[in-house]
Structures are given as C-alpha cells and as structure tokens.
Amino acid sequence: MVDRIAVLGAGAWGSALAKVLGDNQHEVRLWARDADHVQAMVIDRENRRHLPGCPLPDTIEPTADFAAAITGSDWILVATPSVAFRATIRRLAPFRPQRVAWATKGLDADSGGFLHGIVEQEITPEPQIAVLSGPTFAAEVGQGLPAAMTVAASSDDFAAQMVDAFHCERFRLYTNPDMVGVELGGAVKNVLAVATGVSDGMGLGANARAALVTRGMAEITRLGAALGADPRTLIGLAGLGDLLLTCTDDQSRNRRFGLALGRGAAIDEALEVVGSTVEGARTAAELYSLAARYAIEMPICSCVYRLVSGAIDPARAVTELMERTPKAEV
Numbered sequence: 473m474v475d476r477i478a479v480l481g482a483g484a485w486g487s488a489l490a491k492v493l494g495d496n497q498h499e500v501r502l503w504a505r506d507a508d509h510v511q512a513m514v515i516d517r518e519n520r521r522h523l524p525g526c527p528l529p530d531t532i533e534p535t536a537d538f539a540a541a542i543t544g545s546d547w548i549l550v551a552t553p554s555v556a557f558r559a560t561i562r563r564l565a566p567f568r569p570q571r572v573a574w575a576t577k578g579l580d581a582d583s584g585g586f587l588h589g590i591v592e593q594e595i596t597p598e599p600q601i602a603v604l605s606g607p608t609f610a611a612e613v614g615q616g617l618p619a620a621m622t623v624a625a626s627s628d629d630f631a632a633q634m635v636d637a638f639h640c641e642r643f644r645l646y647t648n649p650d651m652v653g654v655e656l657g658g659a660v661k662n663v664l665a666v667a668t669g670v671s672d673g674m675g676l677g678a679n680a681r682a683a684l685v686t687r688g689m690a691e692i693t694r695l696g697a698a699l700g701a702d703p704r705t706l707i708g709l710a711g712l713g714d715l716l717l718t719c720t721d722d723q724s725r726n727r728r729f730g731l732a733l734g735r736g737a738a739i740d741e742a743l744e745v746v747g748s749t750v751e752g753a754r755t756a757a758e759l760y761s762l763a764a765r766y767a768i769e770m771p772i773c774s775c776v777y778r779l780v781s782g783a784i785d786p787a788r789a790v791t792e793l794m795e796r797t798p799k800a801e802v
C-alpha cells in the first residue's frame with residue numbers, strides 16, 4: 473500500500489528518512505521552513521545543505537507550505553531538532569492529525585520530560601503516536617547502507633504501518649512497546665557521546681573511553697529503572713546500540729563537539745566547528761533536572777552538564793569523576 477506521508481524538518485535526518493520512504497514508493501512531502509532551501513532541493517533534487525550526495529527520488533516533493541504538506545497525509549513524521557519539537561507539534565495541532573511519529577532525539581526543553589508528553593499535551597484528540605530511534609547516521613542511511621532501528625508505537629496497527637512503510641532490503645525496523653526506554657536511550661546517548669568526545673579530545677586513551685561508555689550505560693540503566701523502562705530496551709538498538717555508535721564514530725556531531733572541547737575549544741567555538749545540531753549540548757541540562765527529580769546519580773552526565781554550562785573545564789571534569797568515593801560496581 474502506498475502511504476502519503478508528511479516529513480516535517482528537512483535536516484539530514486528528515487531527508488534521509490524521506491529518502492527511504494520515497495525509495496519505497498510512498499508519496500512524501502518534505503517540509504522545510506526555509507523557502508530558499510526548498511527551492512534549492514526542488515532544483516537540485518538533493519538536500520545539498522544537510523545531506524549532500526544523496527539524490528531525492530521523484531516520490532519526494534519538497535515544500536515550504538506547511539498546510540499543503542499535512543493535508544491528506546496518512547501520517548506525519550517529525551524530524552526537527554528537539555528545540556523545535558514543541559513549536560512544530562503546536563503548529564500541527566489544528567490539523568488534528570490521527571497518526572504522528574517522530575525521529576527527533578532529546579527531551580522537552582520546557583519541562584525536561586519526554587517528547588511523547590509534548591504530543592499528548594498539545595494535540596487533541598490524542599493521535600496514535602510512534603517514535604523511531606536507533607544507531608543510524610543520516611549520511612549512511614542516505615547512501616543506502618544497511619541499518620536497523622526500533623519503533624515504539626501506541627498501537628500495534630501504527631507500529632505495523634511504520635514497519636511496512638520503511639522496511640526494505642537495507643532498512644530494518646524492530647517493534648518495541650517500551651516508548652520510555654526508546655526515548656530515554658536516544659536522549660542520553662547524545663550526552664555520553666559528548667563525554668567520550670571530550671575524553672578522546674584530551675588524549676585520555678581507549679581505556680578511559682571504554683570506562684565512560686560502560687559507566688554511562690550504568691547511568692542510563694539506573695534512570696531507566698526509575699522511569700519504568702524495560703532493561704532489554706536499554707541494551708537494544710535504541711540504547712546500547714546507539715550509545716556505541718555515537719560514542720565511537722567521528723560521524724557523530726555530539727562526539728565531534730566533545731572532541732573540540734577536549735582539545736581546548738570554547739563552547740561556542742566547538743558548536744561552530746560542528747556547524748549543525750548538537751542535541752547533547754542542550755539535553756545535558758534537561759537530563760540533569762530529570763535525574764535530580766528522581767534522585768538518580770548520573771555523575772558523567774552531570775559533568776557534561778556542568779562542562780557545557782561553563783561551570784567546570786575538561787580537566788576538572790576528569791578529576792571529579794576519578795576522585796569520587798570508591799563504590800561497588802553493581
């Protein structure tokens with residue numbers, strides 16, 4: 473069956489996912505707020521700004537007209553950065569969409585809560601919802617390299633529709649009912665990728681990186697337990713899978729941001745070096761509040777928060793982490 477889908481947000485990830493859907497012969501309207509950017513995509517048949525070298529199939533119609541993108545769509549896929557998520561959902565609400573999915577990773581900038589909370593608050597009547605997350609760099613997906621993700625949906629029917637829409641020989645979706653676990657993994661891994669980037673930028677070595685990834689996983693697990701996430705989700709694609717990818721490969725913008733900080737760049741300079749979305753830099757603050765609300769110790773994530781808010785420098789972060797009181801591992 474051919475779906476009509478509106479993809480909201482034509483960054484690297486919205487464009488890569490639109491391409492998978494379009495290559496699968498679905499009718500995709502790819503919305504971007506910048507009319508010049510849309511015009512360039514129409515002429516180039518490529519998103520040269522965010523996903524160069526990945527031709528957009530004819531099934532994708534780039535548009536700057538929000539209403540035209542939404543009207544008549546079977547479902548909506550939001551792929552903006554988290555900072556724009558609530559505004560996008562508010563804009564969508566008057567259209568009373570029945571099925572809303574998102575591929576954004578992060579937390580609500582206002583409340584520090586999960587993104588599904590924003591959709592539940594802003595859209596009435598409540599639509600069916602789904603979140604897509606996992607270890608996936610947009611450039612590789614755009615090039616058609618194999619990848620797998622997790623989808624957590626509020627109904628089996630919507631989960632099955634998402635699997636049908638995306639499934640192909642190079643893209644595989646696993647369903648999982650645990651929306652909290654899937655969203656948590658995608659949000660926290662970005663903060664931990666900043667930490668491992670800082671460590672590598674300082675030249676602290678492979679042992680330190682492995683320790684950060686492993687103890688970072690312990691932090692995700694503790695917070696996940698407090699929030700009711702399924703531990704199996706946290707060691708799945710949207711948890712450990714994405715943590716490993718983002719902490720170890722320089723395609724990650726969060727990791728590159730951390731690398732720049734670890735080599736001595738100021739925060740603004742490091743953001744500029746990366747030049748596109750660095751979710752972990754803002755998720756760190758939201759995560760700090762969330763962990764505090766549940767009284768969960770997350771020393772690595774806390775250090776990243778204090779680092780990106782300018783309270784400490786990388787050397788101080790290392791000292792603080794290493795000089796914590798010895799404790800049992802589990």
Ligand SMILES: NC(=O)c1ccc[n+]([C@@H]2O[C@H](COP(=O)([O-])OP(=O)(O)OC[C@H]3O[C@@H](n4cnc5c(N)ncnc54)[C@H](O)[C@@H]3O)[C@@H](O)[C@H]2O)c1
Nearest residue numbers: 482483484485486522552553554556576577609610748749
């Ligand atoms: N790039 C990846 O490999 C990847 C993979 C998985 C998930 N994600 C997630 O997808 C989300 C988007 O990331 P990206 O890589 O596409 O970002 P990007 O930096 O490539 O592009 C961001 C786009 O969002 C647009 N934007 C910013 N504010 C907006 C607003 N208020 N309304 C509409 N558009 C707005 C920008 O103009 C830009 O086109 C993030 O949460 C990211 O963590 C990215």
Ligand SMILES: O=P(O)(O)OC[C@H](O)CO
Nearest residue numbers: 606607608609724725726
């Ligand atoms: O480039 P990053 O660090 O935003 O990571 C992109 C994806 O989230 C990887 O799964």
